[in-house]
Amino acid sequence: MNRKPRYVLFAGFAIALVLFAELAQLARRVAERTADLSAANAEFARASRLKGEFLANMSHELRTPLNASLGLSESLLEQRSGPLTERQMCAVTAVESSGRHLLSLINGDPKPKMIPVVVMTSSREERERRHRGNNPQHV
Numbered sequence: 001m002n003r004k005p006r007y008v009l010f011a012g013f014a015i016a017l018v019l020f021a022e023l024a025q026l027a028r029r030v031a032e033r034t035a036d037l038s039a040a041n042a043e044f045a046r047a048s049r050l051k052g053e054f055l056a057n058m059s060h061e062l063r064t065p066l067n068a069s070l071g072l073s074e075s076l077l078e079q080r081s082g083p084l085t086e087r088q089m090c091a092v093t094a095v096e097s098s099g100r101h102l103l104s105l106i107n108g109d110p111k112p113k114m115i116p117v118v119v120m121t122s123s124r125e126e127r128e129r130r131h132r133g134n135n136p137q138h139v
Contacts, residue, residue, distance in 0.1 A: 059106050066106070070099045 073096035076084065084092065 062106055063103070066099055066103055070096060070103065073099060 073092050075081070076092045077089070077096060
């Protein structure tokens with residue numbers, strides 16, 4: 001019979017105990033990291049929910065007065081209350097255009113149009129050119 005000496009068995013048992021201890025330590029570290037990630041995910045979900053609620057409330061709070069401004073500017077552009085001067089038309093057009101741009105941002109339009117720069121002049125030549133269509137109202 002070929003029996004191994006006791007010290008060889010003891011050494012193998014010692015190595016197994018060390019490996020088991022290291023494995024247990026790794027398992028504890030994985031459990032700690034998993035708990036940390038779970039806590040971070042819960043905090044992220046909470047922050048995401050709060051952000052959504054805030055944006056929904058702000059969207060409503062911004063949209064209400066903006067729609068009133070757009071309605072008024074559209075009414076002025078239709079000249080229901082009487083004729084507007086060219087300078088007034090230019091200013092109201094700028095308000096209406098800017099309002100539409102803001103509304104597209106609030107509604108989450110992925111590619112809102114650029115807000116045109118409005119040129120407001122009172123020079124006679126400039127007004128005549130715009131009436132003829134040679135110079136656009138927005139530059």
